[in-house]
Amino acid sequence: CDSLVKIYKTKEVEVLALQGLDLTVNRGELMAIIGKSGSGKSTLMNIVGGLEVPSAGRIIVDGQNLAEFTERQMVQYRKKQIGFVWQKSGRNLFPYLTSLENIEAPMLAIHKSAKKRREKAEELLALVGMEHKRDSYPAQMSGGEQQRVAIARALAKNPKVLLCDEPTGALDYNTGKAVLKLLQNTCRKQGKTVIVITH
Ligand code: ADP
Ligand code: MG
Numbered sequence: 001c002d003s004l005v006k007i008y009k010t011k012e013v014e015v016l017a018l019q020g021l022d023l024t025v026n027r028g029e030l031m032a033i034i035g036k037s038g039s040g041k042s043t044l045m046n047i048v049g050g051l052e053v054p055s056a057g058r059i060i061v062d063g064q065n066l067a068e069f070t071e072r073q074m075v076q077y078r079k080k081q082i083g084f085v086w087q088k089s090g091r092n093l094f095p096y097l098t099s100l101e102n103i104e105a106p107m108l109a110i111h112k113s114a115k116k117r118r119e120k121a122e123e124l125l126a127l128v129g130m131e132h133k134r135d136s137y138p139a140q141m142s143g144g145e146q147q148r149v150a151i152a153r154a155l156a157k158n159p160k161v162l163l164c165d166e167p168t169g170a171l172d173y174n175t176g177k178a179v180l181k182l183l184q185n186t187c188r189k190q191g192k193t194v195i196v197i198t199h
Contacts, residue, residue, distance in 0.1 A: 003020045003021070004020065004047065004054050004056075005055045025193060031196070032196050034198060041197045082159050085154045085163070095139060103120075104156070121152075130145060130149055144178065148182060155186065162183075162194045163195050168180060168198060180198065
């Protein structure tokens, strides 16, 4: 990120959410971002993830200048290159799909074969230690378990970058710590670049 600026304009006011942010995250690095509420953390994530466009400045991901993407390329970028893990389980997992199905879903666009999707989903479930909940629905799991499945789901499309916006924000201290540890270990194993907002 090179001098990133984001201004949100609403009818009455302008909010300066980012005022010239410079940031380099190396490939394979896990970076944690801490900051008080309203300091622009989610704004940064949304820009890196291609959900928001900066008002000024440059953002380059793996050599790609996001400002040069067409709308179509941006959709492909979000779909294939970025994995998201949000604080709220409802934004990570479909309530009416099982753990296994939730992990398979993002692969529909990538692996044609159902057998391959299943194999990969089972592998990822094992990676996050949730094999025993393969047929459970989100409502049948604890918050920490849901976030483990959410991490597996985010990794399913083999993204270049994993963006986690307060993934432990709704968890108690110890559960949150375990989820962060899992994130750290799995991403190190898979050589993923991770940005995680935490507090
Ligand atoms: P954080 O994630 O660090 O709490 P945010 O990035 O969500 O901070 O917000 C930064 C600032 O931008 C806040 O003042 C917030 O109110 C404002 N903001 C965020 N999103 C919008 C939006 N879509 N429209 C207007 N203002 C916004
Ligand atoms: Mg936020």
